[in-house]
Every structure is written in structure tokens, then in C-alpha cells.
Amino acid sequence: MAIKTIPLSSLEANLEATLSECADSGQPVVVELPDQRLLAIQALETAEDDSLLDDLLQSNPAFQAVVARSKASSRKPFAPASETSPGAGH
Numbered sequence: 001m002a003i004k005t006i007p008l009s010s011l012e013a014n015l016e017a018t019l020s021e022c023a024d025s026g027q028p029v030v031v032e033l034p035d036q037r038l039l040a041i042q043a044l045e046t047a048e049d050d051s052l053l054d055d056l057l058q059s060n061p062a063f064q065a066v067v068a069r070s071k072a073s074s075r076k077p078f079a080p081a082s083e084t085s086p087g088a089g090h
Helices: 008-013 015-025 050-059 061-072
Strands: 004-007 029-032 038-041
Touching (some): 008 015, 015 029
16 A cells, blocks of 8 residues: 655645545555654554553554654654745745
């Protein structure tokens, strides 16, 4: 299955439609941020027992590795749209 890649502006313009498409298709979406970072959005299956999903995520080594990498990475705040727009502040 191919991974769809979109710019942040597309996600902002069509947030609900993009998230619904991701949830309905099960296809991951990668969002390109203005500073070249990437963010992945992946739909999770709805579980009848919410605690089962939590238990699976807590015991899944791949998920734990993602969380560990996230915690170890440096953080950059998102800039308000007005600061990233060409001509902002002019």
C-alpha cells in the first residue's frame, strides 16, 4: 500500500476530509511540515474493548520504539501560520 504525502497547508485546508479518508482507507498519510520535518498519521482500528487496544500498544515493541524515539528527539514548536506565510509581518 502506498503512503500518501501531503503538505501541511493541504491538511489545514481539508483537515476533516483528510482525516476521514485516512480512517476510511487505512492508508497512512505523511504530512510535510514547512521546515522539512515529516509527521505520519495512521488510523487505528476501533476495538470493542478499549483497554485491549491500550494493552496491545503498551506491550508492542515497535510502538514502544516509536515512543522512545519521539521522547529522545528535539522539539521545535509549530510556528503560527502568520509567521510561516510569505510576506508575514510586512
